[in-house]
Amino acid sequence: MSESQQKYLIIIAGPTAVGKTALSIQIAKALNTEIISADSRQFFRELNIGTAKPTNEELSQVKHHFINSHSISEIYSAGDFERDVLTLLETLFEKHDYVVMTGGSGFYVKAVSEGLDDLPAPLPGLRESLTQKLNEKGLDVLQHEIREIDPAFATTAEINNPQRVVRALEVFHTTGTPISQYHLKNITKRPFQQILIALDRDRSELYQRIDDRMDIMLAEGLVDEATALLPYKSHHALQTVGYKEVYGYLDNAYDEKEMIRLLKQNSRRYAKRQLTWFRHQGKFEWFQADEYEKILAYIQARIQDNNTL
Numbered sequence: 001m002s003e004s005q006q007k008y009l010i011i012i013a014g015p016t017a018v019g020k021t022a023l024s025i026q027i028a029k030a031l032n033t034e035i036i037s038a039d040s041r042q043f044f045r046e047l048n049i050g051t052a053k054p055t056n057e058e059l060s061q062v063k064h065h066f067i068n069s070h071s072i073s074e075i076y077s078a079g080d081f082e083r084d085v086l087t088l089l090e091t092l093f094e095k096h097d098y099v100v101m102t103g104g105s106g107f108y109v110k111a112v113s114e115g116l117d118d119l120p121a122p123l124p125g126l127r128e129s130l131t132q133k134l135n136e137k138g139l140d141v142l143q144h145e146i147r148e149i150d151p152a153f154a155t156t157a158e159i160n161n162p163q164r165v166v167r168a169l170e171v172f173h174t175t176g177t178p179i180s181q182y183h184l185k186n187i188t189k190r191p192f193q194q195i196l197i198a199l200d201r202d203r204s205e206l207y208q209r210i211d212d213r214m215d216i217m218l219a220e221g222l223v224d225e226a227t228a229l230l231p232y233k234s235h236h237a238l239q240t241v242g243y244k245e246v247y248g249y250l251d252n253a254y255d256e257k258e259m260i261r262l263l264k265q266n267s268r269r270y271a272k273r274q275l276t277w278f279r280h281q282g283k284f285e286w287f288q289a290d291e292y293e294k295i296l297a298y299i300q301a302r303i304q305d306n307n308t309l
Contacts, residue, residue: 006307007093007192010299012102013038013109013278014199015271017209019289021054023199024102025062026292027299033096034063036085038103038112041237043081044072049217049225050242072232075127077167079119082111093192098303106277107158113196115188119179122170130166135234142169150178163236195302197295198284200275210267214242218260222246241270 010031012024028035037043041051045068053067065088070076085101092099103109110116134142142165147154149172158164168179201209226246232238233247245266249259278284287295 006097006303007089008098008195008303009089009112009190009192010098010100010195010197011038011109011113012100012197012199013106013284014104014289015206015274016052016104016267017213017271018199018201018206019209020102020104020199021058023289023292023295024100025054025058027296028062028100030296031096031098031100031299033098033100034065034092036088036099036101037064037066038081038085038101038105038108040078040081040103040105040108041240042067042103043070043076044068044237045070046072046229046232047225047237049220049222050246052213052217072229072235072237075163077163078108078111079116081108082116085112089192104274106274106281110281113190113194115190117182119167119171119182120174123174126170126173127166130169134162134166139165139234139239142166145169146172150180152180153178160239161236162234162239193306195299196281196284197298198278198286199289200286201289206271207268210271211264214260214263214267217242218263223249226250241266 010027012020012027014020024035039051041047042053043066044051054064059067066081066085089099101109101112130142139160139162142162143154143159146159146165146168150168153159153168158168171177171179171182200206222242223246226238226243227250229238229243230247230250238244238247242263245259245262248254248262249256254262279286285298287298
């Protein structure tokens with residue numbers, strides 16, 4: 001690819017409620033391009049209130065991809081996302097020199113940015129069998145099994161993600177090799193340049209935004225949405241902050257006041273974990289979420305510097 005043909009994926013990451021959507025729309029409009037969502041729950045059209053999707057007004061400003069693109073009845077993995085985004089980028093780069101991707105799901109961002117291991121397809125019927133076991137016996141049983149066969153995987157945050165646990169068991173029962181052994185390959189070289197940006201805010205301001213967002217979600221009917229999704233309660237997208245606390249309330253584990261407290265507390269803790277994860281990646285340039293002009297200037301300078309090499 002010659003210098004005149006350089007294409008750029010601009011990744012804007014950061015914690016929940018930091019302001020990624022608004023900033024990404026500003027950047028995409030300035031660059032006359034489109035946005036790819038890397039939020040692993042916004043894919044699902046049935047999940048609306050609890051996922052803080054862009055509003056219809058925001059969606060009308062810039063074309064978004066991977067918002068309401070799948071049904072929660074489907075299994076959609078980070079590997080699927082990697083494949084589909086790379087295919088989409090081939091098309092988008094035919095008409096745009098730049099594409100914006102934004103989200104707080106670090107594993108999905110990394111899948112596109114660096115690539116995932118080429119994991120084997122599961123044995124026929126294995127996924128269905130493991131999913132049935134998950135639904136009937138719960139995540140604890142599968143977690144116990146994976147701790148026995150893959151202690152390295154069990155030390156990661158993925159041990160709490162039902163879909164990732166099922167995938168890890170699939171790999172082991174298909175190949176006899178723990179999935180952690182597949183996490184050793186080199187980063188995949190992409191046929192486009194990447195500019196990685198992470199957003200932050202003053203911690204007290206971020207936490208207040210999280211609390212305010214949760215109040216809005218509850219007022220808009222978060223409990224009713226979670227109730228309607230009860231048949232999919234074991235789905236990994238619903239075993240996350242914003243839904244699992246509601247299911248505890250619906251199961252009479254605690255009252256409404258405690259549900260609200262847990263929703264806000266766990267959302268703040270989730271934001272802290274996201275910040276830690278992205279900082280440990282070491283490849284992001286950090287900005288305050290309201291520094292639009294500074295961020296745009298940084299992007300333009302990176303492009304200019306690269307094109308003069």
